[in-house]
Amino acid sequence: MTSAPKKLFIKTYGCQMNVYDSERMAEAMGGEGYVQTDRAEDADMVLLNTCHIREKAAEKLYSDLGRLKALKLDNPNLKIGVTGCVAQAEGDEIIRRMPVVDLVVGPQSYHRLPAMERAVQAGGRVVDTDFPEEDKFDILAARSKAKRGPTAFLTVQEGCDKFCAFCVVPYTRGSEVSRPADRIVTEARGLVEAGVRDITLLGQNVNAYHGAEGGLAGLVGQLAAIDGLDRIRYTTSHPNDMDDALIAAHGNEPKLMPYLHLPVQSGSDKILKAMNRKHTAEQYLRLIERIRAARPDILLTSDFIVGFPGETDADFDATMALVEAVGYGAAYSFKYSARPGTPAAERAEVDAEVMDARLQTLQALITRQQRERQDAMVGQTTTVLFEKPGRNPGQWGGKSEHLHAVHAMSDEDLRGQIRKVRVTATAPNSLTAELIG
Numbered sequence: 001m002t003s004a005p006k007k008l009f010i011k012t013y014g015c016q017m018n019v020y021d022s023e024r025m026a027e028a029m030g031g032e033g034y035v036q037t038d039r040a041e042d043a044d045m046v047l048l049n050t051c052h053i054r055e056k057a058a059e060k061l062y063s064d065l066g067r068l069k070a071l072k073l074d075n076p077n078l079k080i081g082v083t084g085c086v087a088q089a090e091g092d093e094i095i096r097r098m099p100v101v102d103l104v105v106g107p108q109s110y111h112r113l114p115a116m117e118r119a120v121q122a123g124g125r126v127v128d129t130d131f132p133e134e135d136k137f138d139i140l141a142a143r144s145k146a147k148r149g150p151t152a153f154l155t156v157q158e159g160c161d162k163f164c165a166f167c168v169v170p171y172t173r174g175s176e177v178s179r180p181a182d183r184i185v186t187e188a189r190g191l192v193e194a195g196v197r198d199i200t201l202l203g204q205n206v207n208a209y210h211g212a213e214g215g216l217a218g219l220v221g222q223l224a225a226i227d228g229l230d231r232i233r234y235t236t237s238h239p240n241d242m243d244d245a246l247i248a249a250h251g252n253e254p255k256l257m258p259y260l261h262l263p264v265q266s267g268s269d270k271i272l273k274a275m276n277r278k279h280t281a282e283q284y285l286r287l288i289e290r291i292r293a294a295r296p297d298i299l300l301t302s303d304f305i306v307g308f309p310g311e312t313d314a315d316f317d318a319t320m321a322l323v324e325a326v327g328y329g330a331a332y333s334f335k336y337s338a339r340p341g342t343p344a345a346e347r348a349e350v351d352a353e354v355m356d357a358r359l360q361t362l363q364a365l366i367t368r369q370q371r372e373r374q375d376a377m378v379g380q381t382t383t384v385l386f387e388k389p390g391r392n393p394g395q396w397g398g399k400s401e402h403l404h405a406v407h408a409m410s411d412e413d414l415r416g417q418i419r420k421v422r423v424t425a426t427a428p429n430s431l432t433a434e435l436i437g
C-alpha cells in the first residue's frame, strides 16, 4: 500500500530569483514524496521563501508566521520552514523568536532541504545558513520533465560583489558566482523539451556572468543555437557590466528580445556616489545611447530609490531630469528603507513626508512614460507568445517582444504559440491586439 503524498505549500516573496528557487525547492521535495498545493490549509509542510530587500518585505514573514500559528494548532504535524533572504540574514534568530518555525535554510543551502526535512520529521529544529563549498546545482536532482508553460526563469549567476550602500543582497546571497555554461545549456534544453520557448536568464548581477567565453553575450549565443528556444531575456543588469559584446548582441541576435532592465537608482551624481554605484548620470545616459544605437526600439526599464540619505530637492530634480531624458517603458520606484548592516543605515534619514511626495511625483512621470510608450505601439505589428486564456471567453493573454502584456481574441487554443499581431488599443498595464498571422 502506498501512502497519500505529502503536501507542500510554498509562498514566494521578492525577486524572480526566489521564484526560480521555489521551483527548485519544490522539485527537491518531490524526491521526498511531496506534491505542491496552493492551499496552506491542506499542507503538511509550508515553506516561506522570503525577501529582505526592504523593511516591509521582511516584516511580511512575521505577519504570515502569526497566521500559520493558528494552522499549526489545528494540525500539530504541520512543519514550517523559512527559506530565502530573511532566513539568511536572521538565521537562528528566527527559530528563537518564532517557536512555530521548524527549519530555516538560506538561499545557498536549499539542496540540503530533503535532509533537513527528515531531521524535522524526527522532531528536530534545524538552521542552515552556510555558504557551502559544494555547488547546490550539482546536488539538486535533474529538473522535472513534466510539461510546463511556455516561459521560464533560469538562474545563471548568483550573488553580488557591488556593495551598493543601501543593499542587503551581497550579505544574503554572498559573492558573485557564475554557473558553467554547459550546465545552463543542458537545463535550457530540458526546459525547451518541457514546452518552454522564452527563457529569462537570472542573476543578481546577471551581466557580470563569466561562466562562458565572451561572458553573458557568449552564453546568449550558445542558447540561441537551441532549436525551439525562440526568445531570450536576462535580468538584472548593472550599468557597469554592460560590455560591448552584450550591447552588440542586442543588434545582431534576433532571439535576444528588445527589452532591458537597467537600474540606475538616482539621477544625481552626488547620490550615485553616496550609493557606491560607481558611475555618473552622464555615463548612464551615454550607455543608453550606445544600447539604442544597437537596437533602436529596445524598451528600457529601471529601479529608483527616492529619499536616499542626503537626497535634497535638487538631487531629486536630477532624477526626474534623467527619467525625462531616457524615456522608460516602465520602472519600479521605492522609498529608501534602512537595512541593518548596510553602510547607509548609519546615515540621517530624509523626512518621511518628503519621501512620500517624491515617490508620488516620480511615479506619476513613470506612469506617463509607460502610457506614452504603450500608445506608440497602437497600429504597430509585433509578435506575441501566448501563455494562457484571459478572463473573458475567447480571450488569450501573452507577452510581446517588448514584454508588454497583450490580450487578443481567438477561437483557437493559442497556448504556447508565437503569433503575429497588430496592436489596436492600450489599457493602463496591457495592450489589446488582433491576430494577423
Ligand code: SAH
Binding pocket: 053, 054, 166, 167, 168, 169, 204, 205, 236, 237, 238, 263, 265, 303, 304, 305, 334, 335, 336, 337, 338, 339
Ligand atoms: N541587482 C539589482 C537590484 C536588486 S534589488 C541592481 O543592482 O539593480 C532590487 C531593487 O530594490 C534595487 O534596484 C533597488 O531599487 C531596490 N532596493 C534595494 N535596496 C533597497 C533599500 N534599502 N531601500 C529601498 N529600495 C531598495
Ligand code: SF4
Binding pocket: 160, 161, 162, 163, 164, 167, 168, 169, 170, 204, 205, 238
Ligand atoms: Fe544590491 Fe547593488 Fe548588488 Fe544590485 S548591484 S544587488 S543593488 S548591491
Ligand code: F3S
Binding pocket: 013, 014, 015, 016, 017, 018, 050, 051, 052, 053, 084, 085, 168, 169, 172, 173, 204
Ligand atoms: Fe529579496 Fe533576496 Fe531577491 S532580498 S529581492 S529575495 S535577492
